[in-house]
Structures are given as C-alpha cells and as structure tokens.
Amino acid sequence: MTQGPLHGRHALVTGGSRGIGVAIAERLVAEGALVTILGRNATRAGQVAKAIGAAGFVSADVTDRNGLTEAIRQAEERQGGVSILVNNAGAAESAPFLKTPPEQFQRMLSVNLDSVVTACHAVLPGMIAAGTGRIVNIASTAGLKGYRYVSAYVAAKHAVVGLTKALALETAETGVTVNAVCPGFADTDLVRESVARIHEKTGRSDAEIIADMVRDNPQKRLIDPREVADCVYWLTGADAGSITGQSLAVAGGEVM
Numbered sequence: 001m002t003q004g005p006l007h008g009r010h011a012l013v014t015g016g017s018r019g020i021g022v023a024i025a026e027r028l029v030a031e032g033a034l035v036t037i038l039g040r041n042a043t044r045a046g047q048v049a050k051a052i053g054a055a056g057f058v059s060a061d062v063t064d065r066n067g068l069t070e071a072i073r074q075a076e077e078r079q080g081g082v083s084i085l086v087n088n089a090g091a092a093e094s095a096p097f098l099k100t101p102p103e104q105f106q107r108m109l110s111v112n113l114d115s116v117v118t119a120c121h122a123v124l125p126g127m128i129a130a131g132t133g134r135i136v137n138i139a140s141t142a143g144l145k146g147y148r149y150v151s152a153y154v155a156a157k158h159a160v161v162g163l164t165k166a167l168a169l170e171t172a173e174t175g176v177t178v179n180a181v182c183p184g185f186a187d188t189d190l191v192r193e194s195v196a197r198i199h200e201k202t203g204r205s206d207a208e209i210i211a212d213m214v215r216d217n218p219q220k221r222l223i224d225p226r227e228v229a230d231c232v233y234w235l236t237g238a239d240a241g242s243i244t245g246q247s248l249a250v251a252g253g254e255v256m
Helices: 019-030 042-052 065-079 102-130 151-170 189-202 206-213 225-236
Strands: 010-014 034-039 056-059 084-087 133-138 176-183 247-250
Touching: 010 019, 010 065, 010 102, 019 034, 019 042, 019 084, 019 133, 019 225, 034 042, 034 065, 042 056, 056 065, 065 102, 084 102, 102 133, 102 151, 102 176, 133 151, 133 225, 151 176, 151 247, 176 225, 189 206, 225 247
Parallel strands: 010 034, 010 084, 034 056, 084 133, 133 176, 176 247
Antiparallel strands: none
8 A cells, every 4th residue: 555645545346346447446545545445245355445445445335325324334444534435336238218117217227326316325424524624426428418228327317417406506515526537338247248148139240339329429439347346546636626517528539
C-alpha cells in the first residue's frame, strides 16, 4: 500500500471483483486508498482483494437492501467510514421491448438503480458529517442515449444519471461530490463471454462481433477498463472538488 494521494481514505467498490470493478479497485489501491471490495461471491471477492492488495472485502447481493446495508456497515466497522463510494455493480438483459416483461424492468431497476440508492443511503450521513466525500456511479453510455433491445437497461441507467444530478444538488454545500462515469463497450470478461456466445450461435468471427459492438464508437475499439478507472480516480481526488453532477462518457467519442 502506497503513501499516495488517497492515503488512508476508505473506498468501497461494489461489483469490485470483476471487470471494470477490479480495474477501479486496483487503481484506488495504487493511489493509497484503503479499498474494500464488495462482491456477491465471497470467495472471488476475497481472492481479488488479496491479489490487488485491497484492505478487505465484504459479500452481498446488491439487490438485497438489508444485506447490502449490513455489508457496508461491516466494511465501515473494519476500515472506518467510507469516504469514497464507487457504485459499479450492475447487469444488463436484452430483449425487444414488446418481449420485455415487467419483471425484467424490475430486475434491471433493482440491480442498476436500487443498489445505488441503498449504498448512498448507507454512506451519505457519514460523508456529510465528515464534511467530505466522493460518490462515483458507474452508469453507461446507455444512461446518455438509447440502444435497441435493451430498453429496461437503458431506463435504469438513465435513472442512475438522473439520481446523480439530484444528489449532486442536494449535497453541493456539504463537501460531497456525486458524479457518474459512463463507459461504452469495454474489454471485460463479461463482454468476451458475450462475444463467445454470439460466435457459438452465429458462427461469426470474434472480430466481426466486436466490430458490430463498437460501430457507434468513432475510435472503433473496446474501452480499456483502466481508462474507466483513471476517470474514477480523478473524480475522487482533491483536484476534482468542483466537479459534481456530471456524467462523463468514456466511450471514444460515441457521446458528444
């Protein structure tokens, strides 16, 4: 653990044991933060925490309000009050709108929006009392524009962006900032698994599938998770104290 700019600050990263979450957690550790990884699978969360030198881990299903609140309480009991919260946990399901049942909308809202609400409820009182805090919500370009066949996901991520703006206004005079980072398609294990499934079903090459995924990205490439982590790190630092209520796209110019 380094004596970096975030030395001694407790950062909690939900969904921190996979993909973008790991990259964010690893970057915050490198900058000296005491990072708690929160993941649904305790074994995986523990392994990742050990591998990257995180301060610890807790386990919870973020759709379980009581379980998530208790996990955050445990993290704060071990490492002190959370001063950096990164709401990274999320999920996407796809289907044409007319084949998307109400239950799918509820699932997407539960994992992508309700979990953010629960985590913010848990940490905001302590941040306000301390007079400082950083909340970064990992939304998506789907929170800034529409996509076909993922209407429930798009609705949930738009809600996260709206919540970010509202909380930023409510906390503007408290020393707390609230921002969103909105990645495009990123080079994660989940995306690679999706590519493999599409390949198996269609026989298309991986390159063709990825090209289709990134067709709206002017740079025509998947986003490196470390690029998202860099953006998150900047938002958590002292130099970003006047940045609040913003939704920053890390998407190669897809959203301008």
